[in-house]
Amino acid sequence: MDAALTYVSIALSAYPLVICAMRYTINEMCYSKHESPLPYVASANGLLAYVTFRGGSLTTLALGMLLTAITYRFQVIGPVPEDEDMTGKVCIVTGSSSGIGQSTAEALVRMGAHVILACRSEKKALQARSEILARCPNGKGKAEFMPLDLASFASVRAFARAFEALGLPLHVLVNNAGVMQHERLLTADGYEMTLQANYLGHFLLTQLLLPALKRTNGGARIVNISSSMHWGERRFNFEDMQGERRYSMFGAYEQSKLAQLLSTMELDRRLSGQGVTVNAVHPGTVITNVTSGFHPLVRIGERFTTPLQYAFRKPRDAGAYTAVYCAVSPEVQSMSGKYFWHCREEMRSPLVDDRETQRKLWEVTEQIVAKSASAPR
Numbered sequence: 417m418d419a420a421l422t423y424v425s426i427a428l429s430a431y432p433l434v435i436c437a438m439r440y441t442i443n444e445m446c447y448s449k450h451e452s453p454l455p456y457v458a459s460a461n462g463l464l465a466y467v468t469f470r471g472g473s474l475t476t477l478a479l480g481m482l483l484t485a486i487t488y489r490f491q492v493i494g495p496v497p498e499d500e501d502m503t504g505k506v507c508i509v510t511g512s513s514s515g516i517g518q519s520t521a522e523a524l525v526r527m528g529a530h531v532i533l534a535c536r537s538e539k540k541a542l543q544a545r546s547e548i549l550a551r552c553p554n555g556k557g558k559a560e561f562m563p564l565d566l567a568s569f570a571s572v573r574a575f576a577r578a579f580e581a582l583g584l585p586l587h588v589l590v591n592n593a594g595v596m597q598h599e600r601l602l603t604a605d606g607y608e609m610t611l612q613a614n615y616l617g618h619f620l621l622t623q624l625l626l627p628a629l630k631r632t633n634g635g636a637r638i639v640n641i642s643s644s645m646h647w648g649e650r651r652f653n654f655e656d657m658q659g660e661r662r663y664s665m666f667g668a669y670e671q672s673k674l675a676q677l678l679s680t681m682e683l684d685r686r687l688s689g690q691g692v693t694v695n696a697v698h699p700g701t702v703i704t705n706v707t708s709g710f711h712p713l714v715r716i717g718e719r720f721t722t723p724l725q726y727a728f729r730k731p732r733d734a735g736a737y738t739a740v741y742c743a744v745s746p747e748v749q750s751m752s753g754k755y756f757w758h759c760r761e762e763m764r765s766p767l768v769d770d771r772e773t774q775r776k777l778w779e780v781t782e783q784i785v786a787k788s789a790s791a792p793r
């Protein structure tokens with residue numbers, strides 16, 4: 417028993433060490449300008465854990481987990497300085513009724529921006545709006561709800577028309593909304609839910625908002641909230657994009673996030689020289705409602721492990737740091753076609769840079785959204 421506990425403790429303590437080693441060894445080779453004390457913190461943690469755990473007991477297991485959690489917390493880079501002045505700037509954040517989107521919207525409001533909460537549920541959005549305004553007592557910014565269901569092309573088009581009618585410029589578009597579904601669901605448009613809500617809906621929204629982004633003085637930014645889970649796919653599965661032959665929650669999610677990254681890179685090339693940048697972000701592993709579409713049994717298990725989740729997943733404000741950084745930081749102003757994590761450029765899967773897949777996916781997506789324009793409402 418003691419030996420087992422010792423091994424579990426060491427494995428837990430080694431977890432951040434492995435993550436740090438992977439991230440920083442590979443990254444340092446690619447981006448040597450980045451200096452970080454984190455590998456040393458993780459190594460010290462690993463060494464300390466090894467020395468401490470040789471005895472092996474419940475106390476050492478608890479201590480090991482504590483050390484691991486502390487090291488993980490060191491990996492949360494932030495908070496993002498909120499001294500950028502966003503007064504007079506208009507931002508749209510999709511899916512800002514909870515989680516990372518709500519925290520991103522809140523940071524932008526605090527900096528003085530006029531933020532459109534583009535959400536599918538009015539009730540949840542208004543609740544989020546009150547929470548945001550209560551946490552931004554400086555009264556500089558503004559938050560406004562506008563209905564948007566990304567799983568409906570008609571709703572995306574109605575949103576774009578309503579925004580256009582406001583006659584506002586658009587400085588920042590944060591494509592954040594996302595779902596994970598344990599069972600295969602179809603949208604009213606007939607597409608697999610994860611693909612449409614995470615990717616197709618945002619693709620159409622971005623296309624429709626490009627004129628507003630392009631006419632913004634001083635440049636505009638698109639920030640796509642992606643996920644490191646795009647690494648899970650070995651190829652983009654054009655033959656079964658809708659998961660008709662084989663569906664899995666993680667497979668559908670990974671594919672949707674890979675699609676989002678591929679189109680980020682294609683859009684970057686297409687926008688070159690037009691004053692609009694587009695970048696993608698991995699927010700980290702964050703405590704949000706993203707697991708609400710998991711299997712009910714998994715949800716029950718999740719409830720039992722809640723204290724552990726707090727140790728190993730970021731709070732939602734920290735999950736928003738990189739999105740906010742990409743949306744406002746002058747350091748990112750001229751950067752485009754990049755993938756960020758922890759407020760710095762991160763390695764992406766080599767698949768993302770395959771030009772042929774980018775082009776093919778763009779064409780397939782254009783055909784899908786074009787078909788929706790002529791569909792009866």
Ligand SMILES: NC(=O)c1ccc[n+]([C@@H]2O[C@H](COP(=O)([O-])OP(=O)(O)OC[C@H]3O[C@@H](n4cnc5c(N)ncnc54)[C@H](OP(=O)(O)O)[C@@H]3O)[C@@H](O)[C@H]2O)c1
Nearest residue numbers: 511513514515516565566567593594643701702704705706
């Ligand atoms: N949490 C993580 O660890 C993690 C890791 C990597 C990437 N991400 C990504 O981060 C983004 C934000 O997720 P989160 O973690 O903050 O989860 P969340 O708390 O569940 O937030 C997701 C948001 O998207 C909205 N949404 C879902 N389907 C929509 C639709 N069809 N139309 C409009 N809005 C819709 C939700 O609205 P309702 O409130 O109405 O449901 C909610 O506001 C997602 O793209 C997710 O894939 C999260």
